[in-house]
Each structure stands twice: as C-alpha cells, then as structure tokens.
Amino acid sequence: MWVACGDDGGALDPTDAGGIVPFDCEVRDAPAGGGKIPDEVLGVLEVHCYGCHGEPKLPAAPMSLLTWVDFQGCHFDGQRVPNYERMRIRINDEQTPMPPIRLPQLDDRERGILNRWVQRGAPQAP
Numbered sequence: 001m002w003v004a005c006g007d008d009g010g011a012l013d014p015t016d017a018g019g020i021v022p023f024d025c026e027v028r029d030a031p032a033g034g035g036k037i038p039d040e041v042l043g044v045l046e047v048h049c050y051g052c053h054g055e056p057k058l059p060a061a062p063m064s065l066l067t068w069v070d071f072q073g074c075h076f077d078g079q080r081v082p083n084y085e086r087m088r089i090r091i092n093d094e095q096t097p098m099p100p101i102r103l104p105q106l107d108d109r110e111r112g113i114l115n116r117w118v119q120r121g122a123p124q125a126p
C-alpha cells in the first residue's frame with residue numbers, strides 16, 4: 001500500500017501509507033516491486049542519478065528514485081508536488097540542475113527521454 005501524491009494528494013512519504021492519511025490522499029495498492037520504470041528512462045537514471053538517489057541513497061539526497069512508486073510519491077517536505085514533477089523542474093533548471101552542476105550534465109537526448117516520460121504522466125512500463 002502507498003499514498004499517491006497527485007495535485008490533490010498529500011505531502012506524504014509514500015512508504016508511510018501505514019500512518020495517518022489525510023482525506024484528499026489516494027491510497028492504492030503498490031504494484032509488485034514498486035512498479036517498473038521504462039528501460040529507456042532507467043538507462044538515464046542509472047548513469048546520472050543513482051550515484052545519489054539509488055541504493056544506498058546519499059544522506060543529503062531527499063529520496064530514492066529507484067521505483068515507479070518513488071516517482072509518484074512526494075518526499076516529506078510539506079509540499080504536494082510528486083517527485084516526477086520535481087525531477088522535471090530540476091533537470092531543466094540551469095541554475096540548480098540535477099545532476100548537480102559540478103557533475104557531467106544530461107545531454108539533449110537524455111533530457112528529452114526524461115521530459116517526454118514526465119509529459120506523459122510518468123507511466124509505468126507495461
């Protein structure tokens with residue numbers, strides 16, 4: 001079980017679905033293994049993101065981005081923005097990009113893969 005973080009979702013850690021769930025959050029059954037991220041997207045995440053948002057997670061990084069549910073949820077900072085939308089903002093942010101500016105940046109192809117996935121609502125791989 002996990003808590004979806006949509007526009008009307010709550011500011012909840014998706015792993016915290018056992019806690020108190022505000023009325024406007026949607027509690028769903030988690031897909032097996034947390035849901036599958038499309039291979040093309042996973043390829044980019046593995047190269048550029050999982051050094052910090054993977055396993056083990058860098059302590060300073062707010063959340064893991066290993067499963068589809070990780071992207072649908074919110075990290076717990078009191079705001080109702082799903083992690084996939086936060087990703088979209090940061091990979092297109094020239095001032096404070098992800099990956100952080102001192103590291104090799106996404107190229108246009110890689111950024112396009114992630115942007116197109118988010119534009120489609122970050123669906124699970126079939």
Ligand code: HEC
Nearest residue numbers: 048049051052053058060061062083086087090098099100
């Ligand atoms: C070198 C480690 C590192 C790498 C690599 C990295 N991140 Fe991060 N990320 C962080 C840290 C630390 C934070 C928290 C500080 C901040 O928001 O800048 C963060 C924050 C975030 C956030 C939360 C932003 C918010 O609004 O709260 C998202 C989303 C994110 N990263 C996505 C990504 C994605 C996607 C990639 C790969 C394309 C990536 N990161 C690569 C370290 C990293």
